[in-house]
Amino acid sequence: MSFAARTAPRRVARRTVRTLATVARMASEKTQVIEYLFRQRYNTETGTIDADKAVVFFDDITVAIDETGADLSKNNPANFWKDLTRKNPELSWPSFVLAIGWTGEDAIGAGNKASFRFVPLPPGQTTAFKKAMEPSDSALERAVTVQSLSIPVATKALGRSDENWVAQVAQRLAVVETHFAVFSARSVVEVNFLQTGIKLRGGEVDAAYSLTDFDGALWLVSVEVKSRSEQLWPAQVRRAALALQATSAATEMGARVIPFGVKIVDTSKIWTVEFEPAETEEEQLEVASEGIIELKPSVPGV
Incomplete structure (x- = not known):
């Protein structure tokens, strides 16, 4: 040796x-x-x-x-x-x-x-903060595989572990679209990527998508992205969604906002979480659907 x-x-x-x-x-x-x-x-x-x-x-x-x-x-x-x-x-x-x-x-x-x-502190809570969200056992047991061969090798060589890179990979490999096609209970006919890194008065949206459901209703999807070392906190997801909801774009489109989380939980395994729409800062987010998407081959930084 x-x-x-x-x-x-x-x-x-x-x-x-x-x-x-x-x-x-x-x-x-x-x-x-x-x-x-x-x-x-x-x-x-x-x-x-x-x-x-x-x-x-x-x-x-x-x-x-x-x-x-x-x-x-x-x-x-x-x-x-x-x-x-x-x-x-x-x-x-x-x-x-x-x-x-x-x-x-x-x-x-x-x-x-x-x-x-x-x-x-909320009644009955003995710790300063509630435990951070984690994937359920059922989500971990039914992971879906998505190919990563469409990302050029040169692009992968520049891979990092920050949120911008994770958001880029998610967009390139249609991670959010896959979630709504496979895991969500919503009847969705179209999902389109809009933009990353949107800085708003009430917060920052890591990535935004538009979604059209089976009834023709238009939605916006506010995505909070977390790397493997960071935690997914519902309060942050909710704040970003409400900030996007308050924009003139949402008003003009007549669109409500779906809060959404994307987090790396293992080597090239992405946890996706769809929440029910929130109306106020005080409202607790409820999980609507979740899934695990595994990238093959693995992607550096993810």
């Missing part, structure tokens, strides 16, 4: 330890910032936070980083909440805040430069 082969496991182990240490440090830094922001808003006498103070804005985060001396960058406070919820936000949530019955939720779109808001 070569020296490189013998030492490779040790290098991987060291990288893993360094990565875990970095994650732990970042979690600790964010924890003190969140607790500072909470203490600034929480009324100990009433056990409440005034409604007009519950939302945390980008500038508030910058000030809190300064006040706590946290070793965090102030260059992009817009990513503070996004980074927190990409994997496991429980690691960063202050035990003090949880102990007195408070958690946080996405507030992007709730105001100019809004990040997140403090909210009371």
Whole structure:
């Protein structure tokens, strides 16, 4: 066995330890910032936070980083909440805040430069955040295979693990179209790709499609894309769908919006989730259908 082969496991182990240490440090830094922001808003006498103070804005985060001396960058406070919820936000949530019955939720779109808001824990919930969504066993057992030979080798060589690449692969291989043809209970006659990376006032839509059903009704599909290392959170899916619903395009087309999720769950295995349309930010999304689409041959970055 070569020296490189013998030492490779040790290098991987060291990288893993360094990565875990970095994650732990970042979690600790964010924890003190969140607790500072909470203490600034929480009324100990009433056990409440005034409604007009519950939302945390980008500038508030910058000030809190300064006040706590946290070793965090102030260059992009817009990513503070996004980074927190990409994997496991429980690691960063202050035990003090949880102990007195408070958690946080996405507030992007709730105001100019809004990040997140403090909210009371739902009755009976003992963790700060509900467990992130995962594919059901039934979905995993009935995966559908889709060819990837139509993606040029040169294009695959540039494959990455970010959301833009996953959205591109999904579009090239008709992943969303396959879902509605195979897994959805909707009677669909046509699905068309529209655009990726749509930045809207109330949020960002990773990819958008139009859909025509059997009765001739026109729908828009708002797709939230997640790589393998990120979590699919219904609140983000709902926010993006409502942002698309609020556009003049949706109004002019007379189209309602179908919330939709696409997430990598294993090597070249894509989990697709269709939700029932949402009307308000308070409405909980309900899964309408889900499926697993496996790409063969496997695609780098997916």
